[in-house]
Amino acid sequence: MAAKIFDVIVIGAGQAGLSVGYYLKRADVDFIILDNQTQSGGAWLHTWPSLRLFSPALMSSLPGKLMPKAKEGQYPHRNEVLSYLAEYERHYQLPIYRPHQVQSVERDTVHNCLKVSDGKYSWLAKTVVSATGTWSNPQIPEIEGHQAFTGEQCHSAHYAGVEHYRGKRVLIVGGGNSGAQIYAELAEVANASWITRGPPLFLPDEVDGRVLFERATARINGNDGDAPVGGIGDIVMVPPVKAALDKGLLTSQPMFSGFTDNGVIWPDGNEEQVDAVIWCTGFKAELAHLTPLNLVESDGKVQVVNGQAVKEPRLWLFGYGDWASPGSATLIGAGRSARENVPAMLGFLTEITQRSN
Ligand code: FAD
Numbered sequence: 188m189a190a191k192i193f194d195v196i197v198i199g200a201g202q203a204g205l206s207v208g209y210y211l212k213r214a215d216v217d218f219i220i221l222d223n224q225t226q227s228g229g230a231w232l233h234t235w236p237s238l239r240l241f242s243p244a245l246m247s248s249l250p251g252k253l254m255p256k257a258k259e260g261q262y263p264h265r266n267e268v269l270s271y272l273a274e275y276e277r278h279y280q281l282p283i284y285r286p287h288q289v290q291s292v293e294r295d296t297v298h299n300c301l302k303v304s305d306g307k308y309s310w311l312a313k314t315v316v317s318a319t320g321t322w323s324n325p326q327i328p329e330i331e332g333h334q335a336f337t338g339e340q341c342h343s344a345h346y347a348g349v350e351h352y353r354g355k356r357v358l359i360v361g362g363g364n365s366g367a368q369i370y371a372e373l374a375e376v377a378n379a380s381w382i383t384r385g386p387p388l389f390l391p392d393e394v395d396g397r398v399l400f401e402r403a404t405a406r407i408n409g410n411d412g413d414a415p416v417g418g419i420g421d422i423v424m425v426p427p428v429k430a431a432l433d434k435g436l437l438t439s440q441p442m443f444s445g446f447t448d449n450g451v452i453w454p455d456g457n458e459e460q461v462d463a464v465i466w467c468t469g470f471k472a473e474l475a476h477l478t479p480l481n482l483v484e485s486d487g488k489v490q491v492v493n494g495q496a497v498k499e500p501r502l503w504l505f506g507y508g509d510w511a512s513p514g515s516a517t518l519i520g521a522g523r524s525a526r527e528n529v530p531a532m533l534g535f536l537t538e539i540t541q542r543s544n
Contacts, residue, residue, distance in 0.1 A: 192311040193217050194536055196303050198289045198476065199318035200281075201229020202249060202518050203506030205272065206525035207316050208281040209250045214533050219310070220281060221303070223288040227273040230322035231265055235346045237372060238265040240518075241364055241423035247518040249275055250526060254518075262425050268518075292317070292502070293479040299543065301501050314536055317477060318505045321470035321516070324487075328468055332446030339463035343369060346465055352377045356460065358451065361467030362387045362439065367422045369467060371431035383439040388421040389432065472507045494528035495535070503532050 195211055197204045200222035211218045224232060240247055243261040244254040247268070254271045257263040263271075276283055287305045292315055295302040301315045325342040343365040355377050359370040362383030370381040381387075422428060431437045443451035450460040471487045482489045482498050488510050489496050496502040504511045505528070506521060512528060514520025 190298055190311055192298060192300050192313060193219060194312070194540075195314050195316060195532070196221065196301075196310055196312035197316040197318055198222075198292070198303065199229070199320060199506070200224070200227065200276065200283045200285070201231075201318065201320050201506065202272065203320065203515065203521040203525070204229070204316070204318035205275055205279075205281060206249050206521045207318060207505050207529055208276075208283075209279055210525050210529035212279055212281060214529075216533065216536065218282065220283040221287040221289055221305070221310075222283055222285045225286050227276055227283075228269045229272065230320050231268045231272065233322055233344060234265045235343070235369070236265075236348045237427070238368065239263070239425045239427070240265070240268065241425055242517060242519065248522065249518060250522045252278060260426055289319075289476045291479050292476055294499075313539055314501045314503060314532060316503045316505055316532075317474065319473045319476065320506055321472055321508070324471045324473040325466070326469050326471055327466045330446060331444070332452075335448050336446040336450075336464075337448050338450070338461055341463065341465050343465065343467040344470070349373055349376050352379075352463060354378075355462040357463045357465060358382050358443070358461055359465045359467060360442070361469070362422075363467060363469070364422055364425075366467035367428050367431075367437065368425065369465060371427045371437065373465075374431060374436045381437070381439040382442055384442055387437070387439055389437075390421050390423055392424045392429070394421075394423065472511075477502070493531060494524060495531065500535065501539070503528065 194216040195218035197207055197220040200220045204220055208220050239262045244257050244263050248254045252275055257267060289303055290306045291304050293302050295311060298311055300311050300313050303310045303312060303315060322344055325344040327342060346369055349372050352373055353376045357373055357377045357379045359366055359373060359379060360382045366381060370379060373379040441454055443453055445452045447458050450458055452458050474483050477483055480499055482496055489504055491504055491511055494503045494505060494512050505524060506515050508516045512524035515524040
């Protein structure tokens with residue numbers, strides 16, 4: 188019996204994978220989506236309990252289905268995003284299989300396609316979409332004495348809320364939205380300090396996720412001069428951040444220069460004992476499964492043009508960040524990059540199918 192070869196296998200069922208799935212379903216191609224979680228939601232499953240989006244509901248919808256209005260204010264709570272994503276995949280009956288931790292994507296020269304494996308099972312596909320996000324690849328800077336520090340360290344990827352830190356001396360490192368939001372809530376219950384490399388950039392109250400998306404698109408299209416103010420990492424005035432700023436709580440101090448065994452060394456040489464450090468220092472793309480293709484560059488990215496890998500045209504990347512396609516790490520950008528790049532992928536699929544017949 189001839190081996191089954193899918194038109195497309197999508198790896199990852201977060202917002203990027205679902206957006207691609209929406210357009211694949213409409214095009215009636217033979218595809219599946221593999222995801223390593225036990226339930227829907229992608230990275231949103233792991234964000235801290237109080238997280239609010241920095242983009243309003245209407246500007247955070249995936250293709251075809253509007254996100255319902257936020258229950259409170261204009262910025263939805265992460266639980267509302269989780270419900271929306273669960274409903275989205277149910278509504279469109281996307282063929283998602285869980286949990287499958289894809290370990291490798293490699294070239295199958297016998298069937299002239301790509302082979303996707305989770306260690307136990309393998310699947311063949313004419314094209315593969317990698318949409319594995321960044322959540323499982325958190326970044327922590329190398330700071331002198333890092334290993335010797337016996338206090339707690341946690342990345343924002345694993346931060347689970349204020350209770351654990353009540354009354355403790357805590358440093359929150361990182362000047363983006365995660366750092367601002369986590370510090371804003373910890374400043375109320377802990378002896379917290381916010382550590383940033385430079386002065387934090389607060390956006391005007393009216394600037395939200397939509398404006399940041401437009402900014403990212405303009406930058407990539409080379410129209411930076413006309414772009415609205417603000418970059419994707421600048422701080423959006425979601426209600427808890429605005430409340431902390433209004434109370435005068437949102438002040439930051441410069442980065443410490445090293446660790447001692449029970450604390451940190453400040454730039455003036457003073458040492459201080461601290462209980463915990465929370466790193467809000469970002470993420471890189473999770474691309475370990477692409478190792479056999481030998482495409483991941485030293486900066487942790489894959490060279491792409493409009494989502495298609497330059498050195499392996501059967502591989503497409505969605506989500507991850509502006510390098511994959513403008514604003515594609517946001518809900519609204521995930522939908523737009525799928526709308527723009529999936530048609531090209533379908534054209535490519537037709538071309539290679541005709542060539543092989
Ligand atoms: P993910 O959501 O991470 O989905 C990838 C899926 O692939 C996951 O289910 C993952 O478990 C799975 N996976 C990974 N590796 C494998 C593998 N090897 N095999 C199988 N499955 C795998 N965006 C907005 O639009 N508005 C906001 O307000 C906003 N706020 C944010 C606040 C914070 C603090 C953070 C960190 C992000 C925020 N974002 C926001 C961005 C957004 O949450 C993420 O960028 C987004 O979840 C990325 O979507 P994705 O589909 O690319 O990846």
